[in-house]
Amino acid sequence: MQQTVFATRRVAARPPTAVGHRRRLLALLLCFGLLWPAPATADTTTPESLHADASLSEMVRYAYHHHPRLQASQALVGAAASRGQREAAWPDPMLELNQGLRESGNQSLAVTQSIPLWGKRGLTRQRADHEVDAARATLHANQLAVERELRRAWIDYAWSQAAEALIGEQLSLLTQLTEQTRRRYEAGRSDLPALLRLQNEQARLANEQQALRSQQQAAHSRLASALAIDSAALGHPATTLPAPPIPPDDTAPLLTSLTEHNPQLHALRHQIDARARGQQLADRAGRPDLKLGLEYMRQDMMPRDELALMVGIQLPLQRGRYRAQRTEADALHRASHWQLQEQQQRLAADLEIALFNLQQAARTAHLYQDSLLPRAEQALAVTVTAWQAGQASFADLIASQRELLGLALGHQRALADAFSYQTDIDVLTGRSLLTHHGETP
Numbered sequence: 001m002q003q004t005v006f007a008t009r010r011v012a013a014r015p016p017t018a019v020g021h022r023r024r025l026l027a028l029l030l031c032f033g034l035l036w037p038a039p040a041t042a043d044t045t046t047p048e049s050l051h052a053d054a055s056l057s058e059m060v061r062y063a064y065h066h067h068p069r070l071q072a073s074q075a076l077v078g079a080a081a082s083r084g085q086r087e088a089a090w091p092d093p094m095l096e097l098n099q100g101l102r103e104s105g106n107q108s109l110a111v112t113q114s115i116p117l118w119g120k121r122g123l124t125r126q127r128a129d130h131e132v133d134a135a136r137a138t139l140h141a142n143q144l145a146v147e148r149e150l151r152r153a154w155i156d157y158a159w160s161q162a163a164e165a166l167i168g169e170q171l172s173l174l175t176q177l178t179e180q181t182r183r184r185y186e187a188g189r190s191d192l193p194a195l196l197r198l199q200n201e202q203a204r205l206a207n208e209q210q211a212l213r214s215q216q217q218a219a220h221s222r223l224a225s226a227l228a229i230d231s232a233a234l235g236h237p238a239t240t241l242p243a244p245p246i247p248p249d250d251t252a253p254l255l256t257s258l259t260e261h262n263p264q265l266h267a268l269r270h271q272i273d274a275r276a277r278g279q280q281l282a283d284r285a286g287r288p289d290l291k292l293g294l295e296y297m298r299q300d301m302m303p304r305d306e307l308a309l310m311v312g313i314q315l316p317l318q319r320g321r322y323r324a325q326r327t328e329a330d331a332l333h334r335a336s337h338w339q340l341q342e343q344q345q346r347l348a349a350d351l352e353i354a355l356f357n358l359q360q361a362a363r364t365a366h367l368y369q370d371s372l373l374p375r376a377e378q379a380l381a382v383t384v385t386a387w388q389a390g391q392a393s394f395a396d397l398i399a400s401q402r403e404l405l406g407l408a409l410g411h412q413r414a415l416a417d418a419f420s421y422q423t424d425i426d427v428l429t430g431r432s433l434l435t436h437h438g439e440t441p
């Protein structure tokens with residue numbers, strides 16, 4: 001960096017002494033030390049705890065406070081804020097002490113300060129603010145991503161519990177029928193093949209129940225992993241899949257919510273704004289900055305001390321470097337626009353698919369609940385009564401029992417799918433489960 005320095009001098013009123021020299025040195029250091037920023041004070045919060053029978057919303061809130069990914073994102077927000085404070089700060093002053101080699105009485109002390117012009121510090125501060133906003137939007141996106149994983153794990157765990165309960169009910173029914181058939185066989189009113197078939201069906205359902213218990217244990221481990229805690233530290237809360245929501249027929253409100261509230265799009269927009277400020281900084285990088293200084297001189301041959309005011313101007317001669325800086329800033333700004341356009345189109349397609357799947361799952365769940373399950377339950381009750389009276393075959397009994405079990409499991413699967421697709425829509429539109437409950441994430 002090349003500089004042109006101009007100096008003006010005036011004569012001090014006090015003769016040079018060792019005590020006066022030290023006092024002036026301390027005064028100069030104190031004046032320029034006032035320009036140094038004070039360290040920021042860290043803000044700490046007390047995290048919440050998770051009890052054994054926590055609800056899903058309580059798990060979500062716990063994850064917001066404890067999940068390592070979110071802790072890392074929160075730290076990155078703080079890093080972005082500190083980086084902005086660093087970049088927008090005044091340059092450090094330069095302190096120079098000169099001692100004559102031949103004339104030991106010749107001494108000088110100079111302090112210089114660079115002063116950015118053309119609004120460079122303001123643009124740097126604005127760019128840093130947008131980068132902090134982008135980091136906060138990324139934190140929100142990570143919160144929703146963690147919540148999505150947690151809700152999906154909870155759905156799998158709830159479905160496995162519901163499926164095991166349904167098979168347990170059917171197994172209890174078969175156990176009663178098997179015991180009745182055994183007593184009838186011992187009394188000579190039933191044949192052996194019917195008893196053996198019931199025992200085989202009972203063993204098959206017991207095996208399915210055991211498989212579901214293993215699946216439930218795996219879902220429990222996945223739920224603990226989504227909470228970032230050890231599986232042994234997580235209780236076994238009772239879960240119930242909620243009724244499917246009423247999906248909207250028009251996608252326009254959801255697309256509007258996607259555009260306005262999706263945190264990934266927010267982060268890209270703040271990135272565009274930050275890079276726009278970077279363009280402006282690159283345009284002004286080739287404009288000279290100012291340097292001011294104050295020099296105190298003491299010489300044996302002079303009757304009085306002297307103070308010199310120094311003024312310097314940067315000479316921006318490396319034009320190729322500034323052109324490359326502007327080209328880079330322009331390319332990054334264009335890239336951010338293309339990334340925003342691609343992301344918005346992709347998320348809009350994901351929203352359309354999630355809404356279609358939610359509508360299908362909700363219709364299926366209502367079909368099971370309103371029509372198929374009541375008829376299957378009535379058919380099984382009639383078949384059991386007829387079979388006990390000897391008016392229905394064993395094949396009819398098993399078919400009715402399997403049909404009811406299959407429909408009941410299908411109903412629970414439809415409820416789980418509907419809740420899962422609703423989770424996808426919430427994440428895409430920037431909504432948390434806590435928002436549904438009127439809480440603040």
